[in-house]
Amino acid sequence: MKKKYAQVIVDNKATSTDKLYTYIIKSSMLDMLQEGMRVLVPFGRGNKIVKGIVVSIEEDYDNKYNLKSIIDIIDDKPLIPKDLIELSLWMSKEYLSSYLSAFQVVLPPGNYKEVQTIVSIKDTFKLKHYKLNSLEQKIINLLKIKGNNLKLETIKEYIKNSNINSAIKALEDKGLIETTLEIENLVGKKYEKYVSLENKSISYDDMVNIIGTRCYKQLEIAKYLLSLKGEDISLKELMKKTNSSLSTVKALEDKGIINIYNKEVYRTPIKGNIPKYKRQLLTPKQKKCVDEIMNSIKGKKEDKKFLIHGVTGSGKTEIYLHLVEEMLKFGKESIILVPEIALTPQTIERFVGRFGDNVAVLHSKLSNGERFDQWRKIKEGKVKIAVGARSAVFAPFNNLGLIVIDEEHENTYKSSMNPKYHAIEVAEKRCEQTGACLILGSATPSIESYYKAKNGKFKLLYLDERINSSEMPKVNIIDMRDELNRGNKSIFSKALYKAIDKNLRDNKQTILFLNRRGYSTFVSCRQCGYVVKCNSCDIAMTYHMKDNKLKCHYCGLAINPPNICPVCNSKYIKYFGIGTEKVENYTKKMFPNAVVKRMDMDTTTKKGSYESILKDMQNKKIDILIGTQMVAKGLDFENVTLVGIIAADTSLNLPDFRGPERTFQLITQVAGRAGRGDYEGKVIVQTYTPEHYSIQCAKEHDYISFYNKEILLREEFKYPPFVNIISIIIYGEDQKLVMNRSKEVYKHLLNEAFDINYKDFKKNIIGPYPAPLEKIKKNYRYQILIKCKDDELEDLKRIVEWVCILNKYKLDYQGIKFNIDINPNSIM
DNA sequence: GAAACCTAAGCT
DNA sequence: GCTTAGGTTTCA
Numbered sequence: 001m002k003k004k005y006a007q008v009i010v011d012n013k014a015t016s017t018d019k020l021y022t023y024i025i026k027s028s029m030l031d032m033l034q035e036g037m038r039v040l041v042p043f044g045r046g047n048k049i050v051k052g053i054v055v056s057i058e059e060d061y062d063n064k065y066n067l068k069s070i071i072d073i074i075d076d077k078p079l080i081p082k083d084l085i086e087l088s089l090w091m092s093k094e095y096l097s098s099y100l101s102a103f104q105v106v107l108p109p110g111n112y113k114e115v116q117t118i119v120s121i122k123d124t125f126k127l128k129h130y131k132l133n134s135l136e137q138k139i140i141n142l143l144k145i146k147g148n149n150l151k152l153e154t155i156k157e158y159i160k161n162s163n164i165n166s167a168i169k170a171l172e173d174k175g176l177i178e179t180t181l182e183i184e185n186l187v188g189k190k191y192e193k194y195v196s197l198e199n200k201s202i203s204y205d206d207m208v209n210i211i212g213t214r215c216y217k218q219l220e221i222a223k224y225l226l227s228l229k230g231e232d233i234s235l236k237e238l239m240k241k242t243n244s245s246l247s248t249v250k251a252l253e254d255k256g257i258i259n260i261y262n263k264e265v266y267r268t269p270i271k272g273n274i275p276k277y278k279r280q281l282l283t284p285k286q287k288k289c290v291d292e293i294m295n296s297i298k299g300k301k302e303d304k305k306f307l308i309h310g311v312t313g314s315g316k317t318e319i320y321l322h323l324v325e326e327m328l329k330f331g332k333e334s335i336i337l338v339p340e341i342a343l344t345p346q347t348i349e350r351f352v353g354r355f356g357d358n359v360a361v362l363h364s365k366l367s368n369g370e371r372f373d374q375w376r377k378i379k380e381g382k383v384k385i386a387v388g389a390r391s392a393v394f395a396p397f398n399n400l401g402l403i404v405i406d407e408e409h410e411n412t413y414k415s416s417m418n419p420k421y422h423a424i425e426v427a428e429k430r431c432e433q434t435g436a437c438l439i440l441g442s443a444t445p446s447i448e449s450y451y452k453a454k455n456g457k458f459k460l461l462y463l464d465e466r467i468n469s470s471e472m473p474k475v476n477i478i479d480m481r482d483e484l485n486r487g488n489k490s491i492f493s494k495a496l497y498k499a500i501d502k503n504l505r506d507n508k509q510t511i512l513f514l515n516r517r518g519y520s521t522f523v524s525c526r527q528c529g530y531v532v533k534c535n536s537c538d539i540a541m542t543y544h545m546k547d548n549k550l551k552c553h554y555c556g557l558a559i560n561p562p563n564i565c566p567v568c569n570s571k572y573i574k575y576f577g578i579g580t581e582k583v584e585n586y587t588k589k590m591f592p593n594a595v596v597k598r599m600d601m602d603t604t605t606k607k608g609s610y611e612s613i614l615k616d617m618q619n620k621k622i623d624i625l626i627g628t629q630m631v632a633k634g635l636d637f638e639n640v641t642l643v644g645i646i647a648a649d650t651s652l653n654l655p656d657f658r659g660p661e662r663t664f665q666l667i668t669q670v671a672g673r674a675g676r677g678d679y680e681g682k683v684i685v686q687t688y689t690p691e692h693y694s695i696q697c698a699k700e701h702d703y704i705s706f707y708n709k710e711i712l713l714r715e716e717f718k719y720p721p722f723v724n725i726i727s728i729i730i731y732g733e734d735q736k737l738v739m740n741r742s743k744e745v746y747k748h749l750l751n752e753a754f755d756i757n758y759k760d761f762k763k764n765i766i767g768p769y770p771a772p773l774e775k776i777k778k779n780y781r782y783q784i785l786i787k788c789k790d791d792e793l794e795d796l797k798r799i800v801e802w803v804c805i806l807n808k809y810k811l812d813y814q815g816i817k818f819n820i821d822i823n824p825n826s827i828m
Numbered sequence: 829g830a831a832a833c834c835t836a837a838g839c840t
Numbered sequence: 841g842c843t844t845a846g847g848t849t850t851c852a
Contacts, residue, residue, distance in 0.1 A: 005852095007852095008852085010851085010852090012829060012830080012851080013829055014829045014830080014851090015829095016829090016850085016851085017829075017830095017850090017851060019851095019852095020852090021851080021852045022852050023852065024852095041852090042852095043830095043851065043852085044829095044830065044831060044832080044850070044851045045830095045831065045832045045833075045849090045850065045851070046830080046831050046832055048830070048831070048851095061852095064852085065852045066852075067852055068852065133842095133843095134843090163831095163832095165830090165831065165832090166831085166832075829851105830850100830851095831849100831850095831851095832848105832849085832850085832851105833847105833848080833849075833850095834846100834847085834848075834849095835845100835846090835847085835848100836844100836845090836846090836847105837843105837844085837845085837846105838842105838843085838844080838845100839841105839842085839843080839844095840841095840842085840843105
C-alpha cells in the first residue's frame with residue numbers, strides 16, 4: 001500500500017508553532033485514520049507526545065523535512081466534518097487568529113478526552129545493577145513509595161526539576177522503567193437505570209399468576225408498566241409515579257417480569273415543562289415572506305441569503321418556525337442564533353415548545369456535561385434543530401438547510417475572543433459551503449447588513465405591520481434642558497411622571513430603561529474636582545448603593561467610598577450621574593404603592609433570578625420594571641403600555657462611530673416593548689439632544705430615513721460598510737515600552753504598506769495613540785487603526801500578520817501583547 | 829510553550 | 841567532572 005501523510009495542527013499555544021505539520025501515517029492506521037480525528041504525535045526535539053487534529057490526508061510529500069509518524073489515534077470517528085475543518089482554516093485566515101483557537105470553537109466543548117503518560121518500574125532486578133544519578137534515583141524512589149503506576153503529571157508535582165523528562169527517557173532507555181499512554185474521558189456519557197418488561201406481550205392475568213395476588217404493590221407497578229404499552233421508563237420515574245420502593249421493583253426483576261438496564265441519557269439544560277407552543281396561522285404578509293424564501297430555496301443556488309426587516313412585533317419568530325418546519329419536511333437541519341440565550345428565553349421556549357425533543361440548546365451558561373451532551377445530540381443526528389448563542393453557528397450538522405440569525409444587529413454576534421469572528425460572516429460562509437439558506441432578521445438591521453441588502457448581496461424582505469395590526473407605539477421626545485429651565489431637576493420629566501402615574505392607576509405595566517447600572521456613575525470632590533478612578537483601569541468608578549461600594553465595571557474591583565477627598569482632604573465628596581439603582585430608589589420614593597423591580601447585571605447573577613423576574617412580569621406582579629439593555633431585547637408582555645427611556649443620549653456621546661446606530665436601535669427596540677397587546681403603547685424618551693437624527697428617526701419609527709442619513713455620514717467619514725477597519729491594540733504593563741513598541745510597529749506597517757503600493761497609506765493607517773480606554777486591568781493600551789477597501793483587506797491583513805504576529809522585523813515583543821480585531825464592534 | 833541544547837560558572 | 845542556572849533554538 002502506498003504511503004500517506006497527515007497534516008496536523010498540534011496542541012501548542014505558541015504562535016511560532018501555529019502551522020500545519022506533516023506526519024507519516026503508519027500503514028496499520030491507514031484504514032482507520034480520517035480527517036477530523038485527533039491523534040497523538042511526537043513533537044519537538046524531545047518528541048514530547050502531544051495531541052493534534054488531522055486537517056487533511058495527503059498522498060504525496062516532497063521530502064522537505066525528516067518526517068515523524070503518528071503514534072496513535074485518539075478518536076474512533078471524526079470529531080468534526082470536513083466543512084467545519086474548512087471553516088476553521090478559513091476563520092484563522094479571515095480573523096488573523098491561530099489555527100488552534102479557530103479549531104477550539106468548532107471542536108466539542110471541553111477537552112473531553114485527556115491523554116496521560118503513565119510511568120511504571122519495569123525491571124526491579126536490573127535496577128540494583130545500575131548507577132543512577134540523583135534525579136533518576138528520586139524518580140525510582142517515588143515510584144516505589146507512591147505506587148508503581150504514576151501519572152507523569154503526578155511525578156512532576158512531587159519532583160520539581162526541569163530535566164525530569166530526559167531523566168525518565170534515560171531510565172526508559174536503560175530498560176528500567178516503561179511508559180504507557182492512557183486516554184481518559186473527562187466528560188463521560190451519563191447513564192441511568194431503565195426498566196423494561198421482559199415479555200412485552202404478557203397479559204395482566206399472566207402477571208398475576210407469576211407475582212401472586214398478595215403482592216399488591218408489585219401488581220400496581222406491573223399494571224403501570226402495561227399501561228405504557230411497551231415503552232421503557234426510567235427507574236427513578238417509575239418509583240416516583242407508582243410511589244414504590246427500590247426493593248419492590250427489584251422483586252419484580254427477581255421474578256423475571258422486568259429487566260433493569262443501563263441506558264445512555266443526555267443531560268438536558270431545558271428545565272421544567274415548557275408549554276406547547278401552538279402553530280399559528282400566518283398573516284398574508286408573513287406567508288408571502290415564507291413563500292418567497294421557500295421559492296428561492298427550491299430555485300437557484302445563489303439566491304439564498306435574506307434580510308427580513310420587520311418592525312417590532314411583526315411576527316418574525318413565527319416565520320422562522322415555519323421555515324424550520326419546511327426544512328424538516330426535506331430532512332434538513334436548522335440552526336437558530338439568538339443574541340444571548342439568557343436574554344431571549346421567550347424565543348427559545350417557542351422553539352422547544354413547537355419542536356420539543358428535536359431541539360438542542362447551546363449557550364455559555366450550560367455545564368460542561370450539558371454542553372457536551374447537546375453537542376453530541378447534534379453530531380449524532382438525534383436532533384434536527386439547534387438554538388443557541390453565537391457559537392451555535394458551528395453546530396456540527398451534516399445536512400444543514402437553514403441558518404437563522406435573529407436580531408442580527410446585536411453586537412453579541414461578534415466574538416471578542418480569538419478567533420474574533422462575526423457570526424453573520426461565518427454563517428454566510430457556512431451557507432456557501434453547504435448550500436444552506438441564511439435568514440437575518442431585525443427590526444433595526446445593522447447598517448452593514450442593510451447596505452448589503454441594498455446592493456443585492458442579501459434579498460430584502462419587509463414586514464411593515466404588527467401581527468395583530470396594533471399600531472406602533474407613540475413616541476414623545478422630552479427635552480430635558482427645558483425641564484431644567486423650568487426648575488425640574490429630578491430624574492423624571494413632568495410628562496414621564498404623569499404617564500407612569502396614569503399607567504399605575506390604569507393597572508398597566510411600565511418599563512423604564514437606562515443603559516447604566518449602579519447608583520451614581522462617578523464620585524467627585526467638589527473642592528478640587530478629583531474623580532475617584534480605578535487603580536488598575538483609569539476609569540471612573542461607579543457607586544453601588546446596595547453594598548455601599550465603588551466598583552470598576554471593567555475589572556470588577558470594589559473599594560469603600562472615601563469620606564474625605566484623598567487629594568485635598570475636603571469633605572465635599574459628591575455623587576454624580578444616575579444609574580439604574582438610583583432610578584429604582586427614586587421610583588420607589590415617588591410611587592410608594594407600586595411594585596418596582598430592577599433587572600440588570602447586578603440583580604440577575606443568581607441562576608433563575610432573571611427567569612423569576614420575567615415570570616412576575618408576565619403574571620402582572622410587577623408594576624414598574626427598571627432595567628438596562630436586558631429589558632430591550634425580545635420581551636413580549638401584552639400588559640406593558642408605557643416605556644420610559646430615562647436618558648437616550650448615553651450611547652450617543654461615546655467616541656465611537658456606531659453611537660448613533662446604537663442609539664437608534666436601543667430606542668426602537670425598547671419602544672417596541674410597548675403596546676404589543678390589545679392596548680395602545682406609549683413611549684417617552686428623555687434626552688438632552690432631541691434634535692439628533694437618531695432620536696428623531698426613532699420617534700417616527702423610520703428606519704429608512706435613519707439609514708439614509710447614517711450611510712451618508714459613514715461614506716463621508718470613511719467608516720464601515722465603505723471601509724474595513726483593522727484595529728490593533730498594543731498593550732502591556734509598562735507604559736513607555738508599550739508606547740515605544742507601538743511607534744515601531746506603526747513605522748513598519750507604513751513601510752510594508754508603501755512596499756505594496758497601498759494608496760493613501762499615511763492617511764489610512766492611523767495612530768499610534770492611547771486607546772480610548774487607556775488603561776484596563778493594569779495594562780496600558782495604544783491603538784493603531786487601519787482603514788481599507790474590501791479589495792485591499794487581504795494585503796493589509798498579511799502586513800499586520802508579518803509585523804505583529806510573525807514578527808518579521810524581529811522586534812522585541814517581550815512584555816507587550818497584541819489584540820488584533822478585523823472590523824471590530826467598536827473602536828474603543 | 830516547552831524542552832533540548834549550549835554555555836558559563838560554581839562546587840568538590 | 842559534575843551540577844546548576846540562564847539564554848537560545850527549534851518544533852514536520
